[in-house]
Amino acid sequence: MMSLVAYICSDWKTFIYGCHLPSIIFILYYSRILPESPRWLLSKSRISECEKYLKRISETNGRTYSEATREYLLQAQKEETQSYSLKTVMRSFTLAKHLFLTSLILSIIFIIYSGILLNIHNMEGNKAVTFLILMIFDIPGEVFGSFAAQYAGRRTSSVVIMGATCISCILAAIFARDPWVLLVFCGLSKMFASSAALVVYMQIGELFPTPLRTSAYGVTGMIGAAAVIWIPPLIAMGDTNALLPYYILFGMSLFGLLLCTFLPETVGQPLPQTINEADLIGRNQPYFSIIHKWNAHKYFDK
Numbered sequence: 001m002m003s004l005v006a007y008i009c010s011d012w013k014t015f016i017y018g019c020h021l022p023s024i025i026f027i028l029y030y031s032r033i034l035p036e037s038p039r040w041l042l043s044k045s046r047i048s049e050c051e052k053y054l055k056r057i058s059e060t061n062g063r064t065y066s067e068a069t070r071e072y073l074l075q076a077q078k079e080e081t082q083s084y085s086l087k088t089v090m091r092s093f094t095l096a097k098h099l100f101l102t103s104l105i106l107s108i109i110f111i112i113y114s115g116i117l118l119n120i121h122n123m124e125g126n127k128a129v130t131f132l133i134l135m136i137f138d139i140p141g142e143v144f145g146s147f148a149a150q151y152a153g154r155r156t157s158s159v160v161i162m163g164a165t166c167i168s169c170i171l172a173a174i175f176a177r178d179p180w181v182l183l184v185f186c187g188l189s190k191m192f193a194s195s196a197a198l199v200v201y202m203q204i205g206e207l208f209p210t211p212l213r214t215s216a217y218g219v220t221g222m223i224g225a226a227a228v229i230w231i232p233p234l235i236a237m238g239d240t241n242a243l244l245p246y247y248i249l250f251g252m253s254l255f256g257l258l259l260c261t262f263l264p265e266t267v268g269q270p271l272p273q274t275i276n277e278a279d280l281i282g283r284n285q286p287y288f289s290i291i292h293k294w295n296a297h298k299y300f301d302k
Contacts, residue, residue, distance in 0.1 A: 092279055095275070111227055134190055169185075200260075213271075268300070
């Protein structure tokens with residue numbers, strides 16, 4: 001939609017209005033029908049409201065609401081209101097390692113994704129049309145990443161997808177003189193980066209315990225977004241050498257592939273609820289292993 005609005009609107013103010021007004025209308029409408037999160041209500045000691053939404057969820061799913069749920073809520077409230085900070089992560093070597101790796105991998109993915117997208121400055125053709133074509137590649141990227149993570153496993157998927165990103169980036173450098181072939185390989189690089197981001201976000205949610213999960217998403221996302229400041233110098237290199245940005249992105253994706261191998265597999269496993277449970281993730285997994293949906297029981301049932 002952004003490319004269509006940009007193609008129609010030549011003035012930047014009109015472009016901003018055209019992009020944001022539909023979102024504002026949607027948010028104003030959706031906020032009236034979207035219920036509060038039961039977990040958030042629980043953390044705010046609003047037990048009665050939490051029960052009301054849980055009853056609605058039970059009815060929607062065709063389940064019977066147990067009257068003993070209130071006792072569980074009161075017990076869970078004590079655990080939910082307990083505060084945790086990043087200091088808790090740093091006390092655990094496993095959690096600190098996972099936070100470092102996922103932050104670095106997300107930074108690499110963000111740079112590749114945004115670098116490919118913003119490098120249309122150095123590509124031939126209409127910028128709005130090129131932007132539209134590159135954005136279309138996100139659709140199969142999200143679908144592919146979702147199915148790959150579900151069946152091939154998170155770790156295997158992230159490694160293979162980062163490998164595909166490597167190949168696409170180097171092919172983009174090789175065929176940089178042909179505008180249409182370059183556009184295809186740039187689109188593939190962006191598609192695989194989109195898939196990788198989806199898989200890594202799954203891993204973040206499954207590697208960190210419930211009290212720290214939101215903080216982990218926030219920290220890794222913030223670090224990844226901050227890494228994007230390196231994109232303008234990267235694009236500027238393309239003014240003197242059009243191939244250089246793609247070679248750099250190739251090297252970064254190769255490094256990201258290596259980092260992905262150090263994350264444990266979590267496919268089919270329940271989310272860790274405590275720090276102790278999160279500490280145990282990956283303990284029985286050999287480094288040279290390919291774990292997927294059909295053989296996960298061999299590793300996780302030990």
